[in-house]
Amino acid sequence: MMGMNHKEILEELRKKKIDEGLYLPHYERYSIANLMSSVLRHFGLSPLLEPYPLSEIIELNTKDKIVLFILDALGYNLYKRIFNHLKAKFKILGNIEFFPMSSVFPTTTASALTTLNTGLTPLQHGMVGYILFLKEFGLLANMIELTPVGMERDLLIKLGLNPMKFMNNPTIHELLKEGNVGSFTVTASVFKNTGFNRMHTNGSNVKTYQSFSDLFSMIRRILKNNKDEKLLLIAYWGLADTLGHRKGPLSDEYESEVFWILRMFEEEVLNKIPPSIFKKTLFLITGDHGQKPTRWEDEIWLISSDEFCSKLSIPPTGEQRMMYLFTKNKGIFKEFFEEKYKERAILIDSSYALEIGLFGFGEIHSNLIDRIGDFVLLAKGAYSFNYKYTGQERSLKGKHGSLSEDELFVPLIPIG
Incomplete structure (x- = not known):
């Protein structure tokens, strides 16, 4: 040493x-x-x-x-x-x-x-x-x-x-x-x-x-x-x-x-x-x-027709422990999310995420803003949010993406 x-x-x-x-x-x-x-x-x-x-x-x-x-x-x-x-x-x-x-x-x-x-x-x-x-x-x-x-x-x-x-x-x-x-x-x-x-x-x-x-x-x-x-x-x-x-x-x-x-x-x-x-x-x-380490009991499964996704303009991106959310109306979605999911994840406004250095520092990539949507979702505890893109997705016993x-x-x- x-x-x-x-x-x-x-x-x-x-x-x-x-x-x-x-x-x-x-x-x-x-x-x-x-x-x-x-x-x-x-x-x-x-x-x-x-x-x-x-x-x-x-x-x-x-x-x-x-x-x-x-x-x-x-x-x-x-x-x-x-x-x-x-x-x-x-x-x-x-x-x-x-x-x-x-x-x-x-x-x-x-x-x-x-x-x-x-x-x-x-x-x-x-x-x-x-x-x-x-x-x-x-x-x-x-x-x-x-x-x-x-x-x-x-x-x-x-x-x-x-x-x-x-x-x-x-x-x-x-x-x-x-x-x-x-x-x-x-x-x-x-x-x-x-x-x-x-x-x-x-x-x-x-x-x-x-x-x-x-x-x-x-x-x-x-x-x-x-x-x-x-x-x-x-x-x-x-x-x-x-x-x-x-x-x-x-x-x-x-x-x-x-x-x-x-x-x-x-x-x-x-x-x-x-x-x-x-x-x-x-x-x-x-x-x-x-x-x-994650359990299937802590998984929230999302599909295009549910209430969560009906408030989005495109499907969520990212992965199971973090997501980028492109909303139809930021205020309405935030109110919905805080009511339903605030114990399971935090929601960060994407502009604030840039301000606090979530992605780092330096010259911003020319396409970054288009990729991070309106909000960044960070799963808490062992929770995860799983969107069915193809129908082939399955439960996993270990996940990553968030900031634990x-x-x-x-x-x-x-x-x-």
Whole structure:
């Protein structure tokens, strides 16, 4: 430990409370966006935001390589729980202090991975949810699949969407390339040529894997083949999120998935990297967001013909723990909502959301206002609001999107 400790950072994160159990992201210093500015500054480039205090928690002077390993849905509280249960079974991580960060809003992969690959806040990159209204196309789109809701992957590209220009900003890989720093992305083979992945990896050397053994050997190979080069390597593992949704983030299945992928990371990467490369490499493990355990009894299901949706001009967008609401009459809807749902969620006027920095700071993306509607809905407790877009939607045992600690806070595990 060099300066900051995890308790001090956690205290700072909790100062951003906006309602009972809900917190704003800490874009000022302690978010995943700020972490990427730390990476840029470390490699001698201009940070986009105030950098996360990385140099205060680990020695950076000897490091010319950074490996960022992202586990989808690895929340701070979830990792702390696993760490406390299984600390003795880790070979290296059991002795590593970890630190909290906030994710971004909304706490969802579409927004958070875009931030981790650009260093920008959602306000700046415009990827503000899983399901978004894209006014420029006149439709509701699934932003992971880049397609109109319920249709084939990447159909929006056929309709004219250019993944390379969608965010109107360079990726972090392009910025690093300008600074003569190598950039690699290691992701599952099924994602390689998708529009969503191309959007994030422009400027990066993309490698793919079939399984965790393939993933870890690829990381080793990249480090060995570039032993004398400066580089950032971003690796992504997505299955913990899937298990959290289906089995619950407090389930044995989720805990086992996270433990074993980290245990194999210790064994197949940290223990097998030559010492000469290890001493020059900083390994960072984090999540893009966390997950909230949820029950079907706390789900509010919405359909186009019900009273809730009859007061909207288009279906709600976002996802189950947060929504953007485009109303026919703001005053009438707010009065209805406060009467029926105020114990289950809070309603924030979208203009006020921008004012308080819900989406971050910086230059606002040119299409953002069109995507966030009149109100932002934030689910409280373990409640969720589930709209039937296709009729194939189902109950989930773990969800994210809102701003509880379980969803917003993620761990930063530094090794080096």
